[in-house]
Amino acid sequence: xxxxxxxxxxxxxxxxxxxxxxxxxxxxxxxxxxxxxxxxxxxxxxxxxxxxxxxxxxxxxxxxxxxxxxxxxxxxxxxxxxxxxxxxxxxxxxxx
Numbered sequence: 001x002x003x004x005x006x007x008x009x010x011x012x013x014x015x016x017x018x019x020x021x022x023x024x025x026x027x028x029x030x031x032x033x034x035x036x037x038x039x040x041x042x043x044x045x046x047x048x049x050x051x052x053x054x055x056x057x058x059x060x061x062x063x064x065x066x067x068x069x070x071x072x073x074x075x076x077x078x079x080x081x082x083x084x085x086x087x088x089x090x091x092x093x094x095x096x
Contacts, residue, residue: 001056003082008051014074028069035061
């Protein structure tokens with residue numbers, strides 16, 4: 001499974017309902033599990049981003065899950081594909 005680090009910002013709608021954020025996150029975890037992925041970690045943060053979420057799943061599934069969440073209007077996301085040491089060694093090993 002691929003690993004994704006998602007940087008989350010609340011929209012105006014999302015921050016107005018910030019007290020519901022933990023419940024929305026629980027719904028997101030359920031969505032990820034239903035779609036065959038998983039949430040490995042999540043943190044609410046201060047600074048440039050409001051949350052950081054680490055998920056695993058296929059690229060197609062993760063994209064569909066994040067588009068689904070984004071379409072609800074509470075958050076905007078930036079997602080980074082992450083590689084562990086073994087994965088990056090394999091990728092580097094394929095370089096000419």
